[in-house]
Amino acid sequence: MTTTLAHRRELFAALAQEAAACRRCEAASCGRRAVLSERNGDAAAARVLFVGEAPGRQGGDRTRVPFSGDQSGRNFQRYLDSINLARAEIFITNAVLCNPRKSSGANRKPTAREIANCSEFLRRQIALVDPPVVVTLGAVALAALSSVAYHEFTLKDSAGRVLRWGGRLLVPLYHPSPQVLASHRREDAQLGDYRAVARALRRARQANETT
Numbered sequence: 074m075t076t077t078l079a080h081r082r083e084l085f086a087a088l089a090q091e092a093a094a095c096r097r098c099e100a101a102s103c104g105r106r107a108v109l110s111e112r113n114g115d116a117a118a119a120r121v122l123f124v125g126e127a128p129g130r131q132g133g134d135r136t137r138v139p140f141s142g143d144q145s146g147r148n149f150q151r152y153l154d155s156i157n158l159a160r161a162e163i164f165i166t167n168a169v170l171c172n173p174r175k176s177s178g179a180n181r182k183p184t185a186r187e188i189a190n191c192s193e194f195l196r197r198q199i200a201l202v203d204p205p206v207v208v209t210l211g212a213v214a215l216a217a218l219s220s221v222a223y224h225e226f227t228l229k230d231s232a233g234r235v236l237r238w239g240g241r242l243l244v245p246l247y248h249p250s251p252q253v254l255a256s257h258r259r260e261d262a263q264l265g266d267y268r269a270v271a272r273a274l275r276r277a278r279q280a281n282e283t284t
């Protein structure tokens with residue numbers, strides 16, 4: 074699809090409105106405006122699309138800016154800073170656009186049904202943003218990409234690698250939550266993984282210059 078930047082922004086605004094009206098998942102609370110907010114970079118101009126799991130209750134669902142306002146957001150910002158990647162250069166979305174929560178109000182993992190319900194929004198966001206580089210944050214986000222273009226990557230085997238997926242470069246990373254940091258991926262390993270994002274961006278820039 075060949076469109077101007079302005080037209081792509083219009084298309085993305087229409088998609089955000091559609092998502093804001095979506096009630097496909099009855100149990101989901103409404104964090105979707107956070108994910109598709111205009112304060113979340115410029116979807117039409119982003120060089121890299123990050124895909125997380127879902128807006129967190131204390132993070133994107135509360136602040137309306139993805140990966141901000143909680144410890145996951147602070148960790149994520151630290152990792153972006155480590156490779157000098159500004160939020161204005163990226164766009165962030167999630168496998169599900171609404172905050173999945175328990176009856177107690179605590180965050181929970183999105184169900185397979187919720188991920189399937191939201192996969193069409195994910196597919197359309199990727200098509201509209203059309204980034205040369207996609208980065209997934211956590212196993213749920215990596216698996217959700219498979220509904221857009223099938224893959225068999227696992228986080229354990231592919232974290233911190235630059236892969237080819239759906240005509241783009243893909244970098245699977247661990248989620249920046251404090252729980253993951255404590256039990257699955259230490260700080261030094263996370264920082265090394267983010268350097269793969271910088272490598273992928275360099276490769277994408279070089280490929281663009283030679284075409």
Ligand code: SF4
Binds near residue numbers: 095187
């Ligand atoms: S998670 Fe996605 S599919 Fe489900 S209600 Fe929210 S926007 Fe709709």
